[in-house]
Amino acid sequence: MKDESAGAGTACERENHDQRAAAADSHMAELSADEYALFASVARSRRIHAGEALFRRGDLGTTMYVIASGAVELDFGEDLVGKTLGPREFFGELGLLIGDHARSADASVAADGELLELRHEEFQRLVERRPEVVSFFLRRAIMRVVLNEQGLIRRLRRRNQDLQTALDSLRSTAHQLSQTEALIRTDELTGLHNRRGLIQHLQERKRNGATYGLGLLLVDCDRFKHVNDQHGHLVGDRVLQGVANILRSVAGPGDLACRLGGDEFCLLVKAETRDEVMRYADFVVGTAHGLMQMPQVPPLICNLSLGACLVDPGREWNDWYARADAALYRAKRLGGNRVEWQDDARVPA
CATH class of the missing domain: 3.30.70.270 (Reverse transcriptase/Diguanylate cyclase domain)
Incomplete structure (x- = not known):
């Protein structure tokens, strides 16, 4: 009986931890009003319809999406919990930041609405226009990736190789952030501070x-x-x-x-x-x-x-x-x- 109680307590703690992580992830996936206005100013608008497939797991992609209206469902497969995202939430950011990143979920439209699509050229315009807002967004996006990867490690230890690949992608993202911050304060022609x-x-x-x-x-x-x-x-x-x-x-x-x-x-x-x-x-x-x-x-x-x-x-x-x-x-x-x-x-x- 003692062992069963301990096991139940541990399971309860894991469930509470997962709930807190899910809540934190949901908060980090939503753009602030200032971020949304900035992203919307350069993004490409796209109408979406319920049942439409946006991408599949394993597809290579370089586009990030922000939901303007409607809803999108992410299915990570196996025993991972899916997500339903709503207005001002974003997904697919690793494809934008790293380039040709294999999608980790199936994305399908759950309710009619509008998507904002950001590719590399639009993102570069954001960096030039409001670097401080972009820098804050990147830090939060990296933290979100970290939390997601921690959840995968807890649940899928047998997928060590896949997780290592994801962590390598995270390091690449962090490196890109460092380079972006350096470019923000450096003159490209001379290498001096701008x-x-x-x-x-x-x-x-x-x-x-x-x-x-x-x-x-x-x-x-x-x-x-x-x-x-x-x-x-x-x-x-x-x-x-x-x-x-x-x-x-x-x-x-x-x-x-x-x-x-x-x-x-x-x-x-x-x-x-x-x-x-x-x-x-x-x-x-x-x-x-x-x-x-x-x-x-x-x-x-x-x-x-x-x-x-x-x-x-x-x-x-x-x-x-x-x-x-x-x-x-x-x-x-x-x-x-x-x-x-x-x-x-x-x-x-």
């Missing part, structure tokens, strides 16, 4: 109280349009990469080199005084000018104009940028290939 990466860096510094003792350099290429017009955009890209290499070489631990857009860059450096900031600035301008003196057709670099200032920890990025930009504008107006310093008192009203 503007979004800079803002994230500044927010982290602010949280850690690390905005003291910094200098800001805004960097702009002189006559860059002339390079593009005369030699083409591929040469222009190589010039931008050359500028990035100079900034990367001068940036030390704790410094940040960034491409803000076009031919505008910035360098955030650890510095307490004007002289320290100007040493960085003079090196950047001098290095570019020195390379310009070497014969190069087509050009691999161009002269640079810089605006420099110290960072006031009591102000925001826009204030720092306005100060350095005023100095940069003055450097360009004076002919370029030079550094101009901006004191707080000299910022235009």
Whole structure:
């Protein structure tokens, strides 16, 4: 009797665990209103009718689905519990994230309605439009996969090879998430941080109280349009990469080199005084000018104009940028290939 009671208790615990897991999975399978609106803005709409088969187990697929209206039934076969999904719930996400993923269930339409279909190209548009929303969705989707895989392990230990394949897919998804997050904050052409990466860096510094003792350099290429017009955009890209290499070489631990857009860059450096900031600035301008003196057709670099200032920890990025930009504008107006310093008192009203 003692063993039977223990067995019943264990079975009850497993049932409660499965119920909690099912509830958590259902919650994670439903898009928030913000996520649904974003996905709907790029997805392709498709009418569905009761009894229609969407895909079968083992089919390779690269499309994710979001239910706008109606219902879809997922049948995982064998002794696994099926699911019925309703509005704002999604399925098939591994096919989208990994590509050519074998479907783990039969999907059929349980009630007439509308589906939103997202393929890789639509998903890339989501990443570009609202990366923070997509990043949160991916994390939740991965957690959902983890819970599902844990359930499969509990129930189907004899299918070790299939489960290992699923876990490998999960690792691939996690790796893709890491790559996506890196792309969100990295400039594709130069490998430097982009503007979004800079803002994230500044927010982290602010949280850690690390905005003291910094200098800001805004960097702009002189006559860059002339390079593009005369030699083409591929040469222009190589010039931008050359500028990035100079900034990367001068940036030390704790410094940040960034491409803000076009031919505008910035360098955030650890510095307490004007002289320290100007040493960085003079090196950047001098290095570019020195390379310009070497014969190069087509050009691999161009002269640079810089605006420099110290960072006031009591102000925001826009204030720092306005100060350095005023100095940069003055450097360009004076002919370029030079550094101009901006004191707080000299910022235009």
